[in-house]
Amino acid sequence: MISLACCGQQAREINKFIIGSLGGSAMAGLNPTVDVVVRNGQLVLENGVVSGAIAIRDGKIVGITDNDCAPPASEVIDAAGQVIMPGLVDPHSHIWEPTHYPEREDYLSGSQLAASGGITTMIEMPLSVPPVSDAAAFRFKEEIVSSKSVVDVAFWGALIEKSTGHYKELNDCGCVAYKVFIPYASPDYPHSPDYALLKAMEEISRFNGLVGVHAENADILFNRQKEFEEKGIFNGSAHEQARPEIAEVEAISRVILFAEHTGCRLHICHLSTVKARQLIADARKRGVDVTVETCPHYLVLDTDDLEKHHGFAKCNPPLRSPENKEQLWDMLKAGEFDMIGTDHTPYTDNDRLQHGDNIWKMPPGIGGMDLMLPLMLDEGYHKRGVSLETLAQLLATNPARRFDLPHKGSIKLGNDADLVLVNPEAEWTYSWKASYAKAKCTRSPFEGRKMKGRVEQTLVRGKTVYRNREILVEPGFGQLNLRRNA
Numbered sequence: 001m002i003s004l005a006c007c008g009q010q011a012r013e014i015n016k017f018i019i020g021s022l023g024g025s026a027m028a029g030l031n032p033t034v035d036v037v038v039r040n041g042q043l044v045l046e047n048g049v050v051s052g053a054i055a056i057r058d059g060k061i062v063g064i065t066d067n068d069c070a071p072p073a074s075e076v077i078d079a080a081g082q083v084i085m086p087g088l089v090d091p092h093s094h095i096w097e098p099t100h101y102p103e104r105e106d107y108l109s110g111s112q113l114a115a116s117g118g119i120t121t122m123i124e125m126p127l128s129v130p131p132v133s134d135a136a137a138f139r140f141k142e143e144i145v146s147s148k149s150v151v152d153v154a155f156w157g158a159l160i161e162k163s164t165g166h167y168k169e170l171n172d173c174g175c176v177a178y179k180v181f182i183p184y185a186s187p188d189y190p191h192s193p194d195y196a197l198l199k200a201m202e203e204i205s206r207f208n209g210l211v212g213v214h215a216e217n218a219d220i221l222f223n224r225q226k227e228f229e230e231k232g233i234f235n236g237s238a239h240e241q242a243r244p245e246i247a248e249v250e251a252i253s254r255v256i257l258f259a260e261h262t263g264c265r266l267h268i269c270h271l272s273t274v275k276a277r278q279l280i281a282d283a284r285k286r287g288v289d290v291t292v293e294t295c296p297h298y299l300v301l302d303t304d305d306l307e308k309h310h311g312f313a314k315c316n317p318p319l320r321s322p323e324n325k326e327q328l329w330d331m332l333k334a335g336e337f338d339m340i341g342t343d344h345t346p347y348t349d350n351d352r353l354q355h356g357d358n359i360w361k362m363p364p365g366i367g368g369m370d371l372m373l374p375l376m377l378d379e380g381y382h383k384r385g386v387s388l389e390t391l392a393q394l395l396a397t398n399p400a401r402r403f404d405l406p407h408k409g410s411i412k413l414g415n416d417a418d419l420v421l422v423n424p425e426a427e428w429t430y431s432w433k434a435s436y437a438k439a440k441c442t443r444s445p446f447e448g449r450k451m452k453g454r455v456e457q458t459l460v461r462g463k464t465v466y467r468n469r470e471i472l473v474e475p476g477f478g479q480l481n482l483r484r485n486a
Contacts, residue, residue: 034062034073036462038419041079044086044392046410054084056417059461064413077464079421082456083388086396086410087120087418088373091293091403092269092341094125094365097144100188105346107148108475109438110369114151115466116436117370118420118455119342121152121408121481123399126179127189131158134166138173142480149478150471151460152418154405159200159211160190167204174482176403177210177267182251183218183316191218198258205264210403212267215251216243216317225360234359236310240303240318242360245273248317252276256283259290266290267402270343272298272317274327277336291338291402296375297366297445299328299340305445311352311362312443315343329384332394339399340376344369346439367437370455371446377424377453404484417462426454434469 039053043064053070055063063071095110114122124141126132132141132155145153157163157175167178180200181191192200201211225242228234252268256279259266268280271294283290297315302322306313313319331337345365355361368375373395380386392410400409407416430449432440441447458466465473 032071034071036075036077036417036459037070037073038077038079038084038421038459039067039070041082041084041421043084043411044388046389046393046397046412049083049388054411054417054419056462059417059463060407061411061413061415061417064411077421077457081423083422083424084411085118085388085392085420085422087408087420087458087460088118088395089121089123089399089403089405089409090114090119090342090344090369090372091123091339091399092125092295092343093122093369094127094343094345095122096128097141099129103348104351104439106438107144107153108150109436110344111149111151111153111478112436112466112471114369115458115460115471116455116469118373118422118458119151119369120418120420120458120460120465121154121400121405122149122369123154123156123176123403126156126158127186129188131160131162131189132156132170132175133158133160133163135169135173138170138175145478145480146476148475150465150473150475151478152408152481153478154403154481154483156212158189159192159197161192161196164196164200167200167209168207171207171209171483174480176405176483177212178204179212179214179269181214182255183214183216183221185214194254197255198262201258201262201264205262208265210265210267211259212269213251213255214269214316215248215255217247217250220244220247220250229360234357236306236308236313236359237303239314239359240306240320243316243318245275245320248273249276249279253279256280256288256290259283260286260288268292270295270298270317270341271337272320272324274324274331277331281336291398292336293339293341294328294332294337295341295343296368296372297343299325299332300375300379301325301445309443309445310357311355311359312441313366313445314359314362314364315345315366316364329380332380333384333386337394338402340372340394341399342369342372346437347441348439349442351439367439367441367444368446370435370437371430373420373422373455374430374451374453377422378451381424382452405481406484408481417459419459420455421457422453423456424453427452428454436471
């Protein structure tokens with residue numbers, strides 16, 4: 001038996017944090033020897049940070065205890081001087097396998113990149129070729145994950161015309177949500193006109209599904225960009241001016257009305273502007289079930305970076321003003337964001353350089369699954385005083401709950417032992433050369449960035465997947481996670 005009520009003041013301190021979430025000891029009847037013990041670290045629990053140890057057996061957390069009372073184990077990890085956070089759940093990973101562009105990313109490189117950034121579950125977007133629009137496409141991607149991924153994965157389903165009539169089928173497969181583009185997207189993944197979106201939300205609401213929206217007004221974007229192109233304007237900041245905040249705010253307003261009318265659960269992906277803040281707050285007061293995500297690049301980059309890095313800082317929605325960036329931090333600290341996602345969208349240098357200085361033809365997106373946690377530690381924890389518990393909620397706990405992933409997203413008994421060990425004081429400089437990313441972007445806006453806070457080790461279901469810049473498991477270790485209610 002591993003007792004929570006062990007010795008001394010430290011035990012009393014740790015029990016104060018744990019008992020409330022357990023409702024008492026859950027240890028009775030267990031063999032005293034476990035597979036792994038992680039000890040001497042600062043544990044980031046849901047209700048506080050405390051020094052202690054985590055015991056792991058069969059990939060599950062079976063003990064959270066005083067260091068002196070940790071059970072014997074086959075493997076002991078000394079986390080002295082480190083913070084132990086729950087493994088990150090990224091709600092917005094773009095891997096794009098299979099795809100027309102295999103040079104950009106695949107499940108092996110992408111999952112290795114994720115592991116190096118402390119991400120233990122990627123919720124992958126459905127923009128593959130073919131998109132995840134029916135059970136056959138779902139099974140096709142499942143086979144790829146089972147042979148290549150080193151971290152766990154969950155799938156978004158596609159909300160496109162081709163998926164009509166298949167949403168319940170995808171839910172039964174285990175898709176955790178459905179992604180729709182209100183603006184024009186690509187020939188392989190067309191946007192949904194209003195009536196098609198309304199009908200889809202009616203269908204998805206019947207089984208309490210979740211719709212995630214890229215919210216920008218298609219008509220405004222198309223015509224504003226056309227005006228800039230006709231005038232021969234190609235500079236970086238023009239990208240932000242051609243996708244004005246009103247286009248994002250209007251689209252969010254519209255989809256909130258659709259959610260309110262249909263009763264469909266709604267998730268706003270990658271919010272870039274604070275101007276939608278009141279809309280979302282009002283919707284929540286009216287009882288609309290809406291959650292909101294932002295991304296690291298909106299919190300640490302702005303239009304000055306867009307002007308400096310041109311198409312290499314192009315993303316949709318675009319980077320906004322420095323003032324808007326600081327107001328996003330105010331929203332975060334006020335608890336108005338539910339989660340942070342990477343919107344990891346990698347490209348090779350040539351993907352952009354082949355278009356010369358024409359920013360309109362360059363593909364949009366910024367890679368960075370390995371950078372989300374370090375950036376949030378540096379800019380959030382160190383520079384703005386955001387607590388480690390808040391970061392854990394935004395990066396792990398809340399996405400796991402919203403996307404119905406059982407046993408993920410927090411350090412508590414019975415959960416998967418998905419952990420990330422962080423040295424919060426380590427100062428380092430990012431270089432694409434050391435990245436696991438397949439698409440090496442030498443002109444990334446993050447190249448050469450100095451940060452404080454580094455991922456040292458990542459465990460998925462109790463197994464060390466990444467340590468000291470090395471991947472330690474074979475391809476296919478990762479598992480596909482299904483929606484709890486599937």
